[in-house]
Amino acid sequence: MKAAVFKKQNEMAVIEVPKPKPGPGEVVLKVHNCGICGSDLHAVQYGMGLKADTVMGHEFCGEIHDLGEGVSGFKLGDRVTALPFISCGECDRCRADDGMHCERTRGLGLGQLPGGYAEFVMCGAASLLKLPDNVGSREGALVEPLSVGLHGVNRAGLKPGTGVVVMGAGPIGLSATAWARARGATVVVSELAPGRKELALKFGAAAVVNPRVENPARKIAELTGQLPEVVFECIGVKSTLASAIEMVGLRGKVVVLGVCMEPDTIVPLNCILKEIGIEFIVGYNRAEFQETIDALASGKINAKQMITDVIGIEEVPAMFDSLRNPGARAKVMVEFPH
Numbered sequence: 001m002k003a004a005v006f007k008k009q010n011e012m013a014v015i016e017v018p019k020p021k022p023g024p025g026e027v028v029l030k031v032h033n034c035g036i037c038g039s040d041l042h043a044v045q046y047g048m049g050l051k052a053d054t055v056m057g058h059e060f061c062g063e064i065h066d067l068g069e070g071v072s073g074f075k076l077g078d079r080v081t082a083l084p085f086i087s088c089g090e091c092d093r094c095r096a097d098d099g100m101h102c103e104r105t106r107g108l109g110l111g112q113l114p115g116g117y118a119e120f121v122m123c124g125a126a127s128l129l130k131l132p133d134n135v136g137s138r139e140g141a142l143v144e145p146l147s148v149g150l151h152g153v154n155r156a157g158l159k160p161g162t163g164v165v166v167m168g169a170g171p172i173g174l175s176a177t178a179w180a181r182a183r184g185a186t187v188v189v190s191e192l193a194p195g196r197k198e199l200a201l202k203f204g205a206a207a208v209v210n211p212r213v214e215n216p217a218r219k220i221a222e223l224t225g226q227l228p229e230v231v232f233e234c235i236g237v238k239s240t241l242a243s244a245i246e247m248v249g250l251r252g253k254v255v256v257l258g259v260c261m262e263p264d265t266i267v268p269l270n271c272i273l274k275e276i277g278i279e280f281i282v283g284y285n286r287a288e289f290q291e292t293i294d295a296l297a298s299g300k301i302n303a304k305q306m307i308t309d310v311i312g313i314e315e316v317p318a319m320f321d322s323l324r325n326p327g328a329r330a331k332v333m334v335e336f337p338h
Contacts, residue, residue: 060116061140149175160184195328
């Protein structure tokens with residue numbers, strides 16, 4: 001089968017790899033869609049210890065193609081999305097719906113297990129969630145990034161009326177914006193790329209500002225009467241954490257969703273004087289995946305507008321090169337015939 005793989009730092013390729021076979025408790029999905037994530041771009045840029053020919057991709061959905069021994073509750077042809085990891089299912093963390101932090105967790109698409117940039121992918125049956133008929137496969141592949149935003153909003157403890165700044169209008173920033181708005185927050189999005197302004201407004205931003213022209217914290221103060229109570233850092237480059245700390249108000253909270261791969265510097269005194277909290281976020285849990293699916297099915301969140309590009313598997317290497325400067329692009333979706 002065809003798969004898009006990591007070859008070496010700053011290089012992806014499309015090659016033929018063996019089709020997976022499910023073991024006990026496993027399923028093989030025929031992939032419908034798989035989104036390109038910023039973490040994938042970072043992994044290719046920095047290497048992150050990936051071996052050559054690693055099949056990448058962890059934001060996917062598809063239909064069940066093959067069932068391993070002992071799998072129940074699913075049948076061939078079911079459309080599903082999946083938590084992109086296989087955990088033990090038995091430890092305290094797994095029982096608490098925190099399988100991402102299980103000591104035996106194996107992740108899909110970032111080196112441990114093959115991911116969804118392929119015609120077929122193997123998953124653990126316990127990681128699957130069924131998709132309703134009214135949630136399309138492109139939306140199904142958005143469940144993962146949307147759940148990251150939900151996890152961040154949950155950790156922030158947002159209440160109706162909370163003043164929020166979201167730094168960045170990429171897919172994670174848009175996800176955080178949508179969920180913050182769903183919680184009743186007032187959201188200002190800080191974004192340099194003019195082409196992303198309309199997207200951020202569609203996802204619920206009250207205003208979108210260019211931080212080189214206007215201070216996002218002052219804008220939220222105009223709207224709510226005070227500096228932001230929460231700042232979501234969704235950019236993940238050097239210096240953005242310090243900017244988030246500078247913006248947030250007294251006893252506010254900075255929630256870090258962006259993945260910075262370089263050493264960074266902050267001034268702790270700036271945090272101390274304002275008595276702020278900083279939350280670093282990774283991932284999600286099964287309940288958040290299900291809440292996201294329910295929100296897509298009910299129309300509470302309209303995520304399809306996040307998708308700016310749909311490409312075939314052969315186009316993945318060139319798209320990775322293009323996404324070093326994403327411009328107005330948001331979510332790029334790799335689509336397979338289905």
